[in-house]
Amino acid sequence: MNLGKFRFGGVHPDEHKEAAEIHTTVLPKPKSVLLASAQHVGAPAEIIKAKGDIVKRGEVIAKASGFVSANIHASISGKISSIEIAPVPLGRNSLACLIQNDASIVDDEFQVNSNFMTLTAEEMLKKIEDAGVVGLGGAMFPTHVKISGSVKANCDVFLVNGVECEPYITSDYRLMIEHSHEIMHAINIIKKIVPSIKRTIVGIENNKPKALNEFRTCSKDSDIEVLPLKIRYPQGAEKMLIDAATGRVVPVGKFPPDIGILVINIATLYAIYEAVAKSKPLIERIVTVTGDAIKERKNMVVPFGTSIADIAEACGGITTENLLLFGGGPMMGFTLPDLNRNTVKGNNSIVFLDADKIKKSKEYPCISCERCLQVCPVNLMPTSIAHAAKAGDKEAMMKLDIMSCFECGVCSYICSSKIPLVQWIRVGKDTLRR
Ligand code: SF4
Ligand code: SF4
Structure with missing residues (x-):
């Protein structure tokens, strides 16, 4: 067995998993939620x-509108007071x-059907789609x-992604x-569902x-292998995890099922259950609320569409005038301009940082040290791509495989x-997409 070797570069940033041992609590129902119709890759739901209209918690409010799309459900019960364009x-x-x-x-309560394992594979898949x-x-x-x-590709390996290597985030750990x-x-x-x-x-x-x-x-009487992995960011990315856990390599332009592997992360598995x-x-998920600028760190079950202002209030408020806010972690997450944003399915964490405490680093010209090339897990040339992006040189960006x-x-x-x-x-990717 390959015991968690990795060939990709990567780094080990400060983990900041301060919220790890905080038991999950439930956010009191918010006064309102704003539910976006685009909370997934693919076509927005209709x-x-x-x-x-009056809707009940769990009722479909937007239907999947294409092959790659997903239903959206009301995360609280109440009245639809407007339908609007929202960030x-x-x-x-x-x-x-x-x-x-x-x-x-x-x-409505969602009770466990004790016979759920007697459902057919098709019935199970339909439930996942409907949900x-x-x-x-x-x-x-x-x-x-x-x-x-993965069914069509006859995948022979199922890899459970329990890595959660992004700093600060502890929602999968709590699950x-x-x-x-x-x-x-x-x-x-x-x-x-995938009999092959x-x-x-289970990689952790x-x-x-x-x-x-x-x-x-939990797995001692089963054939499931629990694999301890060395700590390395971004090992939670599917292709990196596959390499570390199985030694198989996903070729450029291909996907895990192309080499017989299905990867699903912990929170998704819980949603499947x-x-x-x-x-x-x-309709909800655990969100890690953390950082040095929030009064009380929490792992909280939060209905989708809750405003970040409501989340901050439930955690005792913000402790700085100069807030740096991330949806997701600081490595792969997005900076948010203010608290006037609402959570979506992909939000595993909200990180509140005090910008005054962050060491400001001045930007210097590139010294061609090649450190960025050495760590890039997919062997790109970050410095050349960034240079092409600054110049708006689309041909160079494509040649350098920016996507x-x-x-x-x-x-x-x-x-x-x-x-x-x-x-x-x-910026370069946006230029190309436009
Ligand atoms: S862009 Fe890459 S090569 Fe240039 S200084 Fe930074 S790490 Fe070194
Ligand atoms: S170029 Fe992209 S994939 Fe490579 S290290 Fe930078 S952000 Fe990561």
Whole structure:
């Protein structure tokens, strides 16, 4: 067995997992939620409700509108007070439903069907599709499409991604500690839907010994392998994890199913369990609220569409006048301009930092030290791509394969001259997309 070797570069940034041992709590129902119709990769969902409609928690408000798309459900019960264009934390604007909470509406409970494992593979997959499950590790790719592709590709390896290597974020860790049995059920659901799977590996980095022990205990009577991995960022990226855990390499331009591997992260597996065992749509998730500028760090179950202002208030408020706010972690997340944003399915964390405490680093010209080349996990030339992006040189950007960059940020992190390489790469990608 390959015990967690890695051939990609990568780095080991300060982990800042201060919220790791904080037990998950539930955010009190917000007064309103703003639910974007574009919370996934692919076509935005089509809103099927109108202003003034009363909706119940869990009811479909927007239907998947294409092969690669996902349903959106009301995350609280109440009245749709407007349908408007709204910014979402992932940088896109989207048509969105504003729901005003109505506490007089009694929410349905989502009970476990104790016979859920007797459902057929097709019935299980349909439940995952109906529930609007998407990749919750950040990719937000519709999960039923991913699983269907893995069935067609006859994947023989199922890799459970329990890495969570991005600094600050601890939401998957809490699920691994608090809901390992549900995740084991989800693993069995996937094995039933994808019958070609012969080997199941749960990859967890060595800095999470409690999670490793939990899964060793849960899986002791099964053929599931629990694999401790050396700590390395961005090992949570699918291609890096596949290399580290199996020694297989996903060729450029190909995807994991092309080499027989299905990868699903922990939060997505938990959502799969809830969809199949409880017929519960994806309406909420654990969000890590952390950073040195929030009064109380928390791991909280938050309904989608909750405003970041409401989340901050539930955590005792902000402790600085000069806030640096991230949706997601500081490496792969997005900076947010203010608290006037609402969560989407992909938000695993909100990080509140005090900008006054962050050491300002001056940017210098490139000294050709090649450190960025050495660490890039997909062997790109970050400095050349950033140069082409600054110049708006589309041909050069394409030649340098800018689209293979998955914006892990390690080149910026390691740069001797403090050049914001990944920001320039994002600018270059935007130029090409336009
Ligand atoms: S070029 Fe892209 S993939 Fe490579 S290190 Fe930089 S951000 Fe990561
Ligand atoms: S790490 Fe920074 S200074 Fe060194 S080659 Fe890359 S861009 Fe230039």
